[in-house]
Amino acid sequence: MPGLPIDTPITEIITKRRSWRTYNGKPVENEKKDQILSFISTLDKPPFGSEARFQMVDLDLKGTGKVSGTYGVIKGAETFIATIVKNSPMDMEDVGFLFEKIILFATAIGLDTCWMGASFSTPLFSEKMELKPEETIPVVSPIGYRAGRRSITDTVFHISAGSKKRKPWPDLFFDSNFDSPLEKNDAGELEVPFEMVRLAPSAVNKQPWRLILDGKKVHFFLKRTMGFESMFKMDLQRIDMGIAMCHFELAANEMGVEGGWKVEEPNIESLPDGIEYAVSWECD
Numbered sequence: 055m056p057g058l059p060i061d062t063p064i065t066e067i068i069t070k071r072r073s074w075r076t077y078n079g080k081p082v083e084n085e086k087k088d089q090i091l092s093f094i095s096t097l098d099k100p101p102f103g104s105e106a107r108f109q110m111v112d113l114d115l116k117g118t119g120k121v122s123g124t125y126g127v128i129k130g131a132e133t134f135i136a137t138i139v140k141n142s143p144m145d146m147e148d149v150g151f152l153f154e155k156i157i158l159f160a161t162a163i164g165l166d167t168c169w170m171g172a173s174f175s176t177p178l179f180s181e182k183m184e185l186k187p188e189e190t191i192p193v194v195s196p197i198g199y200r201a202g203r204r205s206i207t208d209t210v211f212h213i214s215a216g217s218k219k220r221k222p223w224p225d226l227f228f229d230s231n232f233d234s235p236l237e238k239n240d241a242g243e244l245e246v247p248f249e250m251v252r253l254a255p256s257a258v259n260k261q262p263w264r265l266i267l268d269g270k271k272v273h274f275f276l277k278r279t280m281g282f283e284s285m286f287k288m289d290l291q292r293i294d295m296g297i298a299m300c301h302f303e304l305a306a307n308e309m310g311v312e313g314g315w316k317v318e319e320p321n322i323e324s325l326p327d328g329i330e331y332a333v334s335w336e337c338d
């Protein structure tokens with residue numbers, strides 16, 4: 055699968071991206087909107103074949119700069135991209151996979167973004183997007199230009215989720231089974247793709263992905279956060295998994311490592327409780 059149509063290395067874009075909730079009110083230029091829409095039109099089907107579409111929506115900026123429909127979380131941005139997916143077994147992973155490509159493309163052309171799975175009004179977006187009964191809007195993101203400083207709400211979200219931090223390698227990546235942490239040196243040509251997964255955004259920064267290197271395969275598992283599923287309207291951690299897959303594949307492609315996705319649950323010894331298998335990447 056081709057990478058993004060950008061000159062900057064994807065590793066640089068992934069490293070640079072941050073969630074931004076406070077914008078300076080400058081409208082996104084039509085040229086940039088067109089670039090994003092034309093990028094969206096080139097997206098291939100996602101790994102699990104779900105049917106997803108993406109729509110740009112303009113919302114009202116109140117006098118205070120707060121955006122109606124985001125519970126006061128987003129300030130100063132009027133343009134949003136919303137995801138719409140037809141309900142299917144792996145719809146959330148596919149939305150994560152595709153939407154992260156759009157988020158990274160927007161980052162590459164100089165825009166700021168913020169994945170939002172909870173802080174938006176579903177009825178308001180549904181109304182604007184002619185949602186069909188079999189469709190869902192799992193996530194949206196503002197696009198725009200960051201303000202000089204984060205608002206108080208933005209700062210609270212940013213600090214309470216510990217957004218700057220990521221778990222270290224031994225907590226996330228393993229060698230053959232969950233008893234042996236993966237050393238960077240042993241990841242070989244996959245070191246960068248693993249690292250790009252580590253830097254991925256995730257809901258409340260829970261970083262629920264766990265990866266096992268198993269010869270030429272990498273198995274992706276989900277370590278669910280207790281109580282998380284019932285707390286939100288969507289299964290956000292399955293979206294996190296799709297984002298991790300996106301980072302892994304884009305980075306692998308950039309490193310010249312070819313491969314593809316397969317669902318074939320491996321027989322891993324001593325699988326810890328609460329860990330679910332999702333998918334595997336197999337190098338060619």
Ligand SMILES: Cc1cc2nc3c(=O)[nH]c(=O)nc-3n(C[C@H](O)[C@H](O)[C@H](O)COP(=O)(O)O)c2cc1C
Nearest residue numbers: 072073169170171172173215217255256257258259
């Ligand atoms: C699936 C998903 C849903 C998210 N939902 C929200 C949300 O509803 N509101 C919000 O302010 N941030 C949301 N975030 C942003 C995360 O809090 C943020 O990605 C994480 O703290 C890491 O910070 P970073 O994106 O700056 O690296 C979401 C992120 C993801 C991946």
